[in-house]
Amino acid sequence: MNRKQNFINGFIKENPVFGLYLGLCSALAISTTIDNAIGMGLCVTLVLIFSNVIISAMRKITPSEIRIPVYIVVIATLVTCAEMLIHAFMPSLFTSLGVFISLIVVNCIILGRAEAFASKNGVVDAALDGLGMGLGYTFSLLLISVVRELLATASLTLSNPFTSDIIFQINLTSLEAYKISLFSSPAGAFLTFAAFSAVFAMIKNKSDAKEKGTK
Amino acid sequence: MKFTFKPSPNFRQAQSTQSIMRDLTIGLLVIFGFTLTYYFTEYGANYALRAVSLMLTSVVCATLTEVIFFKCMKQDIKLSLQTSFPWVTAIILTLMCSINVTYYALAISTIIAVVFGKLVFGGFGQNIFNPAAVGRSIIFASFAGSVSADVITGATPTAGLAGSNWLVTSSSEGLSNLFLGLYPGAMGETSFLLIALVGAFLAYRKVIDYRVPVTYITTLFLLATVYGMMNGQGIEYGLYHIAIGGAMFGAVFMMTDPVTNPTCASGRILFAVGCAILTIVIRLKANLPEGVLYSILLMNMMTPTIEKFMDGKQTLTLKKNVITIAIVFMFGILSVVACSFANNAQADEVVNNTNDTYEVSYRV
Numbered sequence: 001m002n003r004k005q006n007f008i009n010g011f012i013k014e015n016p017v018f019g020l021y022l023g024l025c026s027a028l029a030i031s032t033t034i035d036n037a038i039g040m041g042l043c044v045t046l047v048l049i050f051s052n053v054i055i056s057a058m059r060k061i062t063p064s065e066i067r068i069p070v071y072i073v074v075i076a077t078l079v080t081c082a083e084m085l086i087h088a089f090m091p092s093l094f095t096s097l098g099v100f101i102s103l104i105v106v107n108c109i110i111l112g113r114a115e116a117f118a119s120k121n122g123v124v125d126a127a128l129d130g131l132g133m134g135l136g137y138t139f140s141l142l143l144i145s146v147v148r149e150l151l152a153t154a155s156l157t158l159s160n161p162f163t164s165d166i167i168f169q170i171n172l173t174s175l176e177a178y179k180i181s182l183f184s185s186p187a188g189a190f191l192t193f194a195a196f197s198a199v200f201a202m203i204k205n206k207s208d209a210k211e212k213g214t215k
Numbered sequence: 216m217k218f219t220f221k222p223s224p225n226f227r228q229a230q231s232t233q234s235i236m237r238d239l240t241i242g243l244l245v246i247f248g249f250t251l252t253y254y255f256t257e258y259g260a261n262y263a264l265r266a267v268s269l270m271l272t273s274v275v276c277a278t279l280t281e282v283i284f285f286k287c288m289k290q291d292i293k294l295s296l297q298t299s300f301p302w303v304t305a306i307i308l309t310l311m312c313s314i315n316v317t318y319y320a321l322a323i324s325t326i327i328a329v330v331f332g333k334l335v336f337g338g339f340g341q342n343i344f345n346p347a348a349v350g351r352s353i354i355f356a357s358f359a360g361s362v363s364a365d366v367i368t369g370a371t372p373t374a375g376l377a378g379s380n381w382l383v384t385s386s387s388e389g390l391s392n393l394f395l396g397l398y399p400g401a402m403g404e405t406s407f408l409l410i411a412l413v414g415a416f417l418a419y420r421k422v423i424d425y426r427v428p429v430t431y432i433t434t435l436f437l438l439a440t441v442y443g444m445m446n447g448q449g450i451e452y453g454l455y456h457i458a459i460g461g462a463m464f465g466a467v468f469m470m471t472d473p474v475t476n477p478t479c480a481s482g483r484i485l486f487a488v489g490c491a492i493l494t495i496v497i498r499l500k501a502n503l504p505e506g507v508l509y510s511i512l513l514m515n516m517m518t519p520t521i522e523k524f525m526d527g528k529q530t531l532t533l534k535k536n537v538i539t540i541a542i543v544f545m546f547g548i549l550s551v552v553a554c555s556f557a558n559n560a561q562a563d564e565v566v567n568n569t570n571d572t573y574e575v576s577y578r579v
Contacts, residue, residue: 177319178319180323180357180358181356181357181358182353182356182357183357185356185357187356188357191327191331194331194335
């Protein structure tokens, strides 16, 4: 029950982007298309799971004075691996994400979960937490990017990152004249993010009030 | 003797926020009336009708947005609307747009301006940025290309001047026309004379602070004259800068917005000087059609800093704050001189480049 709770918390209540406001830099910068959002989200999820597992496994032999450098070395190694793999197998994703892949090293979600969760819990719990948080991050990126891509280009395109074949495409050509190009720029990212955070905070407040009422 | 102890403010003005906003609305509508007459006589009834329906679109959108917002926040809608004045934002925003803006662009930017420029900060009186300026910058940022194809007006004088590196050429609009406002441009921003008259009336009624527009226009004029002198323009060059674009409109209706302005007199003068410097730097160097709007938004951002800087000095007379203002003004002159050198260097480069290609082709 507790494990399930930990896993589900990552989506709504402790959603890393809209609830904890972690990892905003990359979330706002790359959420222009759903391709980018899914690529970035899954990449972060994988790095997060592995870093959580490794850090949790070494938690008993890590001296607490130098734990942060140890975490950074682990995370940086994993991110470098991920970056090279993406460069080799998904070149189009690599070019569109650009510098933000290497910047996963300093993504607050990964370091934050290492410090707050993985260094205190067992390996299985840490892996589940990484999966939940990573999927929560992917989910929030997807939400922002769907709104931004629809409003800015009046179309939605999902393509296979390995072959860059288009998997599905929605083209609202009749609404082409009504697109708002503001949403492809950072200002639009902030507006979308603000609106979603408000909605998430509202849901959170309501569920908190309900819990208090039942107890 | 009887003492009464009440929490501040103890000194109350006779005029209420409602009456101030009513006067402001009347002033704006006078300018809108001039716009309608101009478009009616120059382009025909269709254009005047279009202006009216643009205005209606914006006002209705702003009011509806506020009604929905207050409904969601479970506030008393009628009471909230009376103290929120959505139509002022809408009217100013419409007057800043040109006649060929699409209804959709105006509606979307009104909604974003009202929600993200005003309501989320806590409504009227709490906003950091001038909501109408926020709306106009959204049109700049996302609808710059979307204009209705069936509405055709001439090129604006601002675009003409910007095209010629901000130097007056023989093809530029005449000065008298610029002052009267008989040229195509943003709907309400064209007539220097009418806006100045309305501004004087509003200042007489103590709706706006006369110091802000006077300082702004004077500083802009002086800085432009410096640029004009360095580039061999006539003495009237400064007049072009204050007559075109939104300089006068912004000075009277947007820089004097009591919400986004510093509270003390010296702070307001500093604010106006800063706006003038930013306006001319943006005009001369940036890749934007006009500098007034962004200068206002940028200075709105500086308002808390000015407030903090003036803290404890508000009661000092202007004489004692004059050094600060002079330093800022000197900085402005320096930046204009720098702009002038930079522009000339660019022009030289272009000339040199063309020479090079000529030589190369000659040798070949």
